[in-house]
Amino acid sequence: MKDLQDDAGAMLRRAERGEHLHVVIDRRAVAQLGPVEDADFWVASELMEERIRGAQADPDLRRELDALHPDTLADL
Numbered sequence: 001m002k003d004l005q006d007d008a009g010a011m012l013r014r015a016e017r018g019e020h021l022h023v024v025i026d027r028r029a030v031a032q033l034g035p036v037e038d039a040d041f042w043v044a045s046e047l048m049e050e051r052i053r054g055a056q057a058d059p060d061l062r063r064e065l066d067a068l069h070p071d072t073l074a075d076l
Helices: 002-006 008-016 045-053 061-068
Strands: 021-025 028-033
Touching: 002 008, 008 021, 008 028
Parallel strands: none
Antiparallel strands: 021 028
16 A cells, blocks of 8 residues: 555556555555456447447336326326
């Protein structure tokens, strides 16, 4: 933990290079720090639209929304 507090940047650079680090407090491993494995942080809009259009909506969503707020514009 002391190394992480003293120089977090160095620890992150080690993780970026592929090293897996364990954060230890009082001789107990409490966390892991390592490289991100094949994470896509940016997705092209065409791919996102394809993913959304192909997804099944929650069939109970309308019932849950109605239970939370049953009034609609038609009721006013």
